[in-house]
Amino acid sequence: MAVPPAYALIATDLDGTLLRADDTVSDRSLAALARAARAGARHLVVTGRPAPRVRPLLDALGCTGLAVCGQGAQVYDAGTDRMLWSVRLDRELAETALGKIEAEVGQVYAAVDQDGVDGLTLIEPGYLMPHPTLPAVRVGRRDDLWREPISKVLLRHQTLSDDALASIARSAVGSLATVTMSGPGTVELQPCGVTKATGLALAADHLGLAADRALAFGDMPNDIPMFGWAGHGVAMANAHPELKAVADEVTTSNEDDGIAVVLERLFPAG
Structure with missing residues (x-):
């Protein structure tokens, strides 16, 4: 029987985290995410960008499931191109x-x-x-x-x-x-009370995934609530000091495949 992965949910911010400065994802990061997926982990993009500005990136990543957009105000289903949940700012x-x-x-x-x-x-x-x-x-x-x-x-x-x-x-x-x-x-x-954590919690609940088995990556203060929700928070080397202060660990920068460095350790080849 296959051993379940330590982390069943991988939540990644985009800008300054998964994306490089040229808005691309490195081959190494793509390979590390694919390895984690083969081990049974689910990848969710959790970004401040609104859903319409995320669609091309989700296509490039091969994501056909859920994404948390708009700082948690939107839970978007890329496969059906519709919102599962959204909150408006009055x-x-x-x-x-x-x-x-x-x-x-x-x-x-x-x-x-x-x-x-x-x-x-x-x-x-x-x-x-x-x-x-x-x-x-x-x-x-x-x-x-x-x-x-x-x-x-x-x-x-x-x-x-x-x-x-x-x-x-x-x-x-x-x-x-x-x-x-x-x-x-x-x-x-x-909207008051809306954060990346509220959107991520909704998406995770929809997928039947628990917070204590969530691994979150980010680089800015808007990722602090997400780190508070997830079982393990990883800040990039280029992260804001406020996020580093609450992170469980700090990896290398987004330009140096910081996400891949952690995923390769947690999901070894074999």
């Missing part, structure tokens, strides 16, 4: 939250991810996409951001660091929204 609350933040720090520039499998990323004048390869539609004024239901708001400030903006935003918005920092130039507002 647009009036989002506007109010932006106003409270701007009262503290002055002008910020905003973008939104629309809800749904075909939702667009809209950016207002002055907002610069942190990932220039991701498609976005520029609108004429901020009011245009709210024309369709949204899953989150993305914020940038001309002078404040991401850490400073995130800290001030948390104090300013209170319970109006959850504030996360998911990468360079990426401070986000999402």
